[in-house]
Ligand SMILES: [Zn+2]
């Protein structure tokens with residue numbers, strides 16, 4: 096007979112790990128115990144035949160619960176004569192100390208077993224939208240803090256009925272210690288209603304710990320009737336707010352052009368693509384071409400919005416993603432979604448419900464108040480959302496999984512940061528912010544916070560960091576890393592933390608952070624990094640964004656990149672691509688203000704008015720408020736304007752995304768990217784390339800071909816610069832990061848060029864390539880610099 100002591104570390108708490116151990120051990124006839132060790136994982140004591148212990152270990156590795164992640168297993172085995180244990184049992188949790196970092200799991204999609212319960216007329220969970228078990232349901236969004244137990248969640252406001260209590264307490268049950276357990280008897284209520292006429296002030300609700308339904312909401316129906324009523328409104332072309340796991344969504348029939356148009360009008364979102372919700376992967380395949388990798392991503396319990404290539408003849412209305420060849424698709428992940436699809440065939444638009452520029456709405460009162468003029472109906476529940484959490488967004492680029500936004504389904508699961516000793520808070524840049532807390536090699540990313548440029552979003556950033564610290568049990572770190580931009584809100588906040596809380600401040604250049612994020616993910620110390628994005632503050636005071644860096648974790652040197660273009664009007668040039676085109680042409684020595692005006696006129700480049708166009712040219716001549724930029728994003732904007740693809744940017748990245756859609760139908764022409772030298776560094780001459788494109792366009796070249804040529808030239812040009820730099824500097828790898836790296840053609844061609852040269856190609860896989868991954872890179876730099884100081 097053998098006795099084995101096994102310690103398992105990883106994501107093994109609150110994920111049904113102990114019940115899994117109990118079932119497996121009992122099944123194999125093993126005696127012993129299992130116990131949570133707080134931050135130190137789980138300890139299992141086993142006693143029985145050696146063969147059974149082996150079988151147990153196999154199953155531990157091969158079939159852990161879906162939400163669990165087994166990182167390390169330490170085993171001590173000994174032969175014994177006498178039995179010390181009785182029948183297998185689950186012991187109470189023990190807190191054996193540690194530095195925090197206990198992992199609350201992320202929110203995940205309703206599991207197959209719970210879905211089956213919900214469909215089963217004989218189940219007590221029949222038609223109940225909020226059923227959950229240890230394998231599924233809300234976690235991060237309902238937890239107040241550690242320890243993860245019913246009283247520390249927003250489910251505490253719903254005392255368990257006897258049946259739920261029974262299941263909660265039986266180790267063999269799937270809902271054993273499932274903190275979100277709930278049934279129609281005791282759980283949260285789903286209600287459908289609308290706002291009609293009489294607007295009376297809502298009386299202050301009693302503090303029950305629930306999220307009260309506002310008085311202004313007429314009581315249409317509860318429970319299954321609420322779903323039916325909401326589905327009826329949707330079928331009639333109405334707009335319905337659906338409160339979900341991490342916040343509220345605005346929903347309408349995605350196949351109804353008039354409904355989609357109404358949604359755009361009422362929310363003032365003129366062109367920003369909407370995500371589409373479908374029941375399952377097969378339904379997604381009717382809308383879009385899906386690779387096997389894409390099917391897997393869509394079906395994963397994380398359920399991101401996946402950007403995929405739309406099918407011709409898809410039933411989705413063109414207004415859902417105007418001018419794009421991709422569509423964001425997401426599979427149903429809550430009971431409510433599945434119940435809605437019982438009544439509706441078509442895909443649904445499902446987009447975050449928020450006031451312009453504000454974070455997603457989470458409280459019933461604020462939802463009804465804020466969207467009374469937008470929505471025709473409200474499908475709400477009274478479970479409080481403790482932490483807001485937007486949907487995650489991903490795209491498969493060049494065959495690899497890339498995150499655009501890391502949020503629901505991921506937060507607060509840490510990402511490894513090899514070599515990242517010490518502790519630091521990294522705030523990220525200003526847009527697409529996802530703050531990060533580093534704790535000795537583990538990087539905890541908050542949920543997606545977004546653009547931190549006003550008070551409401553800044554409060555969200557602070558709340559997000561506080562919530563992260565409370566659900567991980569981590570102490571406030573002694574170091575704060577931030578973007579080197581002097582005027583960002585986040586930089587201000589870092590200075591405040593330095594002043595008021597004595598944190599050590601580390602400023603990190605934007606593109607160095609991008610580069611370091613790739614190095615850290617791949618456990619490398621150095622590489623040539625191609626960092627391509629919209630805007631980043633350069634230490635020379637210009638706007639960077641098309642850089643080839645020789646980067647280490649602690650430092651970087653700008654060794655090549657794009658030649659600068661002028662940005663007449665500064666920030667205005669990011670909104671009006673025509674300005675970027677003017678600035679790019681003007682930077683060519685063969686042009687002056689007058690000849691630029693001629694080109695703009697000849698190509699009929701749209702400006703708000705002819706007067707504005709002339710003013711822009713005068714501005715170029717005078718140089719007033721005309722910073723320089725090397726941004727790859729701004730260069731793509733300029734081409735987008737030249738080819739008449741996009742005349743005004745209404746959302747981040749729009750001109751480049753529309754350009755990619757046009758390029759998808761084109762074939763690159765044989766135009767080599769022109770070379771030049773800037774301050775002694777090799778550079779791609781983007782101004783000259785623009786002049787050449789304009790000439791080809793004047794000669795009648797097809798728009799799609801010119802768009803494809805642009806992507807090809809940028810990819811191969813930057814690839815060549817990177818390969819040459821690697822040769823000069825003795826590096827064996829090229830890293831790619833930044834928002835432009837989501838472009839399929841650019842990423843693919845650049846990777847090919849690097850691989851052809853025999854160099855390793857590295858890209859972000861765990862954190863976003865865009866600005867959502869910058870905080871992780873800042874943390875990597877802060878840790879490395881600190882390491883060097885010691
Ligand atoms: Zn379940």
Ligand SMILES: [Zn+2]
Nearest residue numbers: 256259278281
């Ligand atoms: Zn119950």
